[in-house]
């Protein structure tokens with residue numbers, strides 16, 4: 001059987017006194033999209049950079065397509081989306097992509113990729129004159145131009161406009177359909193929910209939860225509505241069936257959990273009517289990945 005696209009066991013990475021990765025174990029399957037999520041400073045970029053062979057681990061095992069991440073033989077098989085700084089500033093956009101493509105045996109057509117990512121009209125623009133989002137798209141193009149078996153994308157849609165973000169999602173979908181393994185990081189929970197087969201949430205350098213988006217969010221539904229802040233939730237709870245829970249988070253946003261069905265809905269709307277409260281955006285839905293993420297990693301800023 002093929003080894004996983006990425007296998008990490010008990011990984012440790014320290015920067016001086018800071019332990020950035022603290023015994024991290026995770027696996028990314030072949031042909032799947034794996035999203036690594038975590039608050040700022042959780043250790044995502046450090047993990048990806050070790051997998052890309054750019055950084056050394058202090059302890060633990062990392063295998064990429066079954067090989068040591070620093071193995072030269074991996075270079076043509078793995079695509080890496082470099083953050084700013086990887087491209088000579090005076091290099092023209094199209095010229096750079098053609099140059100990168102020449103390192104690979106059977107690359108994609110660079111011109112077609114420029115068109116695909118909305119960069120065709122900037123093909124002759126020097127890298128330093130591209131906008132941040134255009135530079136980001138060029139990095140994405142360079143990561144996939146060699147038809148890699150595995151692609152690492154560190155925050156691929158950070159700073160992209162909605163059009164480019166959707167273009168990136170489509171590209172990731174096409175990579176997956178072509179059997180390419182994708183490992184990405186993102187701070188956009190909707191993006192992770194939409195794109196990934198497997199989500200790994202890390203915090204303080206350790207895995208705190210993993211599973212498919214559906215496994216992580218669970219089957220339970222919630223009733224949500226918006227209203228003026230400070231409603232007397234204890235009173236509402238008294239009217240609801242046993243086992244119900246209610247919270248206001250953030251202010252003015254109400255979430256009710258328990259047996260979410262017609263009875264609960266009727267009780268809540270009747271209670272709101274009696275209190276003279278208009279419940280805006282009232283809806284029943286599953287928990288989102290963002291809810292799960294905040295529950296697991298807390299609300300304090302990092």
Ligand SMILES: Nc1ncnc2c1ncn2[C@@H]1O[C@H](COP(=O)(O)OP(=O)(O)OP(=O)(O)O)[C@@H](O)[C@H]1O
Pocket residue numbers: 015018019020038039040041042043044045046047
């Ligand atoms: N080169 C470095 N030297 C010293 N400390 C570093 C270095 N790189 C990262 N760190 C520290 O290691 C920890 C993990 O950083 P890392 O960049 O891996 O997190 P991240 O999850 O990618 O964060 P973000 O979401 O903000 O990009 C942080 O505390 C960070 O300050």
